[in-house]
Amino acid sequence: MPDNVLVVAEHRDGTLKKVTFEMLGEGTRIAARLGGVVEAALLGSGVGGLADVLAHYGAARVYLADDPSLEAYSSEGYTAVLARLIQKAEPAVVLLGATTQGKDLAPRVAARLGLGLASDCTAFEVTAEGRLMITRPVYAGRAIATVVEKTTPQMATVRPNVLVPLEPDTSRAAPVEKLAVESGDIRARVIDLIQESGRQQGLPSLAEAEIIVSGGRGLKGPENFRLLEELADVLGAAVGASRAAVDAGWIDHSHQVGQTGKTVTPSLYIACGISGAVQHLAGMKTARYIVAINKDPDAPIFSVADYGIVGDLFEVVPVLIEEFKKVLRGKGASKCQTSR
Numbered sequence: 001m002p003d004n005v006l007v008v009a010e011h012r013d014g015t016l017k018k019v020t021f022e023m024l025g026e027g028t029r030i031a032a033r034l035g036g037v038v039e040a041a042l043l044g045s046g047v048g049g050l051a052d053v054l055a056h057y058g059a060a061r062v063y064l065a066d067d068p069s070l071e072a073y074s075s076e077g078y079t080a081v082l083a084r085l086i087q088k089a090e091p092a093v094v095l096l097g098a099t100t101q102g103k104d105l106a107p108r109v110a111a112r113l114g115l116g117l118a119s120d121c122t123a124f125e126v127t128a129e130g131r132l133m134i135t136r137p138v139y140a141g142r143a144i145a146t147v148v149e150k151t152t153p154q155m156a157t158v159r160p161n162v163l164v165p166l167e168p169d170t171s172r173a174a175p176v177e178k179l180a181v182e183s184g185d186i187r188a189r190v191i192d193l194i195q196e197s198g199r200q201q202g203l204p205s206l207a208e209a210e211i212i213v214s215g216g217r218g219l220k221g222p223e224n225f226r227l228l229e230e231l232a233d234v235l236g237a238a239v240g241a242s243r244a245a246v247d248a249g250w251i252d253h254s255h256q257v258g259q260t261g262k263t264v265t266p267s268l269y270i271a272c273g274i275s276g277a278v279q280h281l282a283g284m285k286t287a288r289y290i291v292a293i294n295k296d297p298d299a300p301i302f303s304v305a306d307y308g309i310v311g312d313l314f315e316v317v318p319v320l321i322e323e324f325k326k327v328l329r330g331k332g333a334s335k336c337q338t339s340r
């Protein structure tokens with residue numbers, strides 16, 4: 001039986017999501033221990049061009065299901081294609097992103113094939129017997145479980161922004177194997193996708209953002225997130241939050257950064273009125289640059305910050321907005337650019 005790792009690629013608007021590269025990197029490391037290779041499953045419509053990118057990031061083979069019926073994600077269609085592929089390719093391990101799509105798709109495929117599934121995993125080790133020891137936070141992050149699945153292939157969803165991708169190598173190529181798509185697989189049709197109203201319209205998603213402006217209890221109320229959104233808009237950033245702000249009902253849980261929220265690795269993380277509890281740091285401390293704005297000079301966030309501003313965020317943030325506007329206008333750019 002092949003000892004390969006199958007990574008289910010995820011993409012939006014013609015671009016592969018970061019978690020796909022992270023899974024290919026980890027998949028390559030796992031496959032090397034198992035004596036196999038990492039392969040990618042690419043499902044969608046008009047997505048064949050992404051196969052090259054998957055190869056650059058480590059895929060040794062790409063299984064391509066390219067069909068108009070797969071243009072929008074459909075639980076039925078994607079489950080049918082992926083389940084058939086797993087039965088045909090017989091990988092030892094299957095990895096999907098712990099994203100909205102992956103969280104829907106992975107359990108459906110696992111149930112259809114009678115497989116176990118470890119969800120929202122953060123680390124993998126391979127035992128001498130070739131089984132995966134999978135690390136995943138449980139009980140809202142209060143404990144860490146190590147899981148070994150009994151069924152094969154071993155399936156897992158992977159928390160975004162935790163694992164490390166390979167350096168892309170544009171000389172790397174991979175054969176593309178086309179998969180048949182059966183029209184009877186899909187009974188429900190997606191008619192339209194409507195963007196979440198209110199906050200964050202037009203701004204990048206938290207998991208993918210290069211810049212994040214995050215707010216905590218120091219914001220004092222939901223209405224003050226407007227200030228952070230204004231700064232985020234100037235910088236082309238996403239808005240994050242601490243659990244205190246989320247628990248207070250000031251902002252949706254999808255914005256929470258930390259142990260029981262999202263793990264993020266932006267180039268720049270601006271923490272406003274956030275004390276820096278370990279559970280918050282767990283989700284953002286690998287950001288390349290951390291800027292903290294806090295009126296308490298002893299706040300723990302300053303111990304991880306590259307730049308600290310001791311002051312009242314309601315005075316500091318408006319000044320930053322004006323100054324960034326001037327600088328970016330001077331550069332003839334409307335949004336801030338960062339490089340990693």
Ligand SMILES: Cc1cc2nc3c(=O)[nH]c(=O)nc-3n(C[C@H](O)[C@H](O)[C@H](O)COP(=O)(O)OP(=O)(O)OC[C@H]3O[C@@H](n4cnc5c(N)ncnc54)[C@H](O)[C@@H]3O)c2cc1C
Pocket residue numbers: 140141142215216217218219241242243244245256257258259260261262272273274275276277278279280283293294295296299311312313314
């Ligand atoms: C199992 C578990 C999981 C958890 N998971 C998470 C998680 O995923 N994410 C998370 O964030 N937390 C998490 N927490 C909660 C965490 O322990 C903290 O309680 C939380 O992060 C505190 O949020 P905060 O920094 O916004 O609030 P606080 O700790 O109250 O800090 C507010 C800060 O704002 C500053 N401030 C106040 N007014 C101003 C002002 N005008 N200008 C500037 N600064 C000001 C204060 O000096 C203070 O430092 C978890 C806890 C547990 C037990």
